[in-house]
Amino acid sequence: MAFTARSVASPRVINIHDLRRLAKRRLPRVVFDYLDGGAEDEFTLRENCRVFEDLTFRPRYAVAMPKCDLRTRVLGADLAFPAILAPVGYSRLMHPAGELAAASAAGSAGLIYTLSTISAHKLENVRAASTGPVWYQLYIVGGREVAEAGIERAQRAGFSALVVTIDTPVAGLRERDPRNGMKELLGGSILSKLPFLPQMFAHPGWLASFLLDGAVPQLENIVIPGEGPMPLMDVTAALAKAFVTWEDFRWLRKIWTGPILVKGVLTGDDARRAVDEGAAAIIVSNHGGRQLDGAPATLRALPEVVSAVDGQAEVLMDGGIRRGSDRSSRRLDRPRLCLRSRRGRPCRRQPRTGNSAR
Numbered sequence: 001m002a003f004t005a006r007s008v009a010s011p012r013v014i015n016i017h018d019l020r021r022l023a024k025r026r027l028p029r030v031v032f033d034y035l036d037g038g039a040e041d042e043f044t045l046r047e048n049c050r051v052f053e054d055l056t057f058r059p060r061y062a063v064a065m066p067k068c069d070l071r072t073r074v075l076g077a078d079l080a081f082p083a084i085l086a087p088v089g090y091s092r093l094m095h096p097a098g099e100l101a102a103a104s105a106a107g108s109a110g111l112i113y114t115l116s117t118i119s120a121h122k123l124e125n126v127r128a129a130s131t132g133p134v135w136y137q138l139y140i141v142g143g144r145e146v147a148e149a150g151i152e153r154a155q156r157a158g159f160s161a162l163v164v165t166i167d168t169p170v171a172g173l174r175e176r177d178p179r180n181g182m183k184e185l186l187g188g189s190i191l192s193k194l195p196f197l198p199q200m201f202a203h204p205g206w207l208a209s210f211l212l213d214g215a216v217p218q219l220e221n222i223v224i225p226g227e228g229p230m231p232l233m234d235v236t237a238a239l240a241k242a243f244v245t246w247e248d249f250r251w252l253r254k255i256w257t258g259p260i261l262v263k264g265v266l267t268g269d270d271a272r273r274a275v276d277e278g279a280a281a282i283i284v285s286n287h288g289g290r291q292l293d294g295a296p297a298t299l300r301a302l303p304e305v306v307s308a309v310d311g312q313a314e315v316l317m318d319g320g321i322r323r324g325s326d327r328s329s330r331r332l333d334r335p336r337l338c339l340r341s342r343r344g345r346p347c348r349r350q351p352r353t354g355n356s357a358r
């Protein structure tokens with residue numbers, strides 16, 4: 001029998017759900033829920049995962065099985081397998097090494113890392129931390145002048161693509177955050193913090209590393225002229241004013257000379273518009289269910305987008321992907337590849353085997 005052995009590095013971490021369990025144990029609730037949660041009733045977040053249960057493989061057997069080769073190319077870059085690390089804001093709250101560690105791991109694995117604008121390590125250091133390609137995700141926080149300075153820095157540092165996120169015209173209401181005292185803990189008075197402090201003391205390992213790292217970090221890649229890096233507690237208000245419109249793409253194309261990806265597309269109309277505005281790739285995404293609750297699962301939106309793009313740009317997707325089989329089960333719709341961010345959310349799914357001729 002010619003089975004390829006699968007190696008499992010640690011019996012504690014066999015799949016993404018195990019990582020979620022460990023994160024839940026290590027992090028205070030306010031940090032874990034920020035990472036794990038979605039907007040409002042979290043319908044879209046759940047649906048992103050659940051739709052994979054509607055699909056099963058249609059396996060074909062009794063064929064020779066050559067050695068699997070998962071390598072692929074996206075926007076001219078070679079990847080060891082078809083995944084990219086999606087932008088994740090506030091990563092330094094989860095671990096002091098935050099974006100540096102994630103970029104370094106992506107490079108070692110032969111993958112691309114995407115750095116969020118909402119990041120606390122300097123983008124130059126993040127670029128240097130990875131041996132692979134690194135992309136810069138843009139929010140126009142602080143206005144065009146501030147964004148332009150960030151884009152120019154990213155270009156000089158060697159980021160190879162710009163990911164423009166369009167699905168944040170209003171901030172998603174993530175109800176776990178106010179319940180856990182996110183605002184008070186980031187910037188409130190000592191008195192307002194008091195009710196929320198026990199969750200911190202219950203996680204002394206995280207608390208010690210957070211305090212040794214200088215406590216609440218500032219956003220090193222959003223530099224306000226005459227003031228310096230934006231404090232983390234100012235970012236929610238700044239993001240509320242930071243929406244992107246199609247008119248911004250003309251300006252972006254002038255200042256960014258590399259490829260532009262449009263992230264947050266869920267319809268054929270927006271996909272076509274993105275292509276018209278010069279997008280080299282479209283990312284089908286609903287922000288992991290963190291923005292508009294009630295938006296469709298990305299797997300459902302994918303066929304319409306692929307057909308509208310009609311080969312004129314590369315199509316990537318994210319949302320709800322928790323296993324390699326989630327990705328391969330979408331071969332029919334031919335997304336180029338998928339982005340991974342987080343969350344070993346325990347979504348139940350059917351066991352699947354074999355090839356993905358579905």
Ligand SMILES: Cc1cc2nc3c(=O)[nH]c(=O)nc-3n(C[C@H](O)[C@H](O)[C@H](O)COP(=O)(O)O)c2cc1C
Pocket residue numbers: 034035036048086087088089090116117118137165263285286287288289290318319320321339340341342343
């Ligand atoms: C904690 C967290 C922070 C995120 N921050 C950003 C961000 O700064 N910019 C962005 O475009 N998307 C952000 N996203 C969305 C992801 O890039 C991605 O679209 C989404 O998480 C994919 O869904 P999944 O979590 O089900 O894999 C964030 C997601 C999470 C979970």
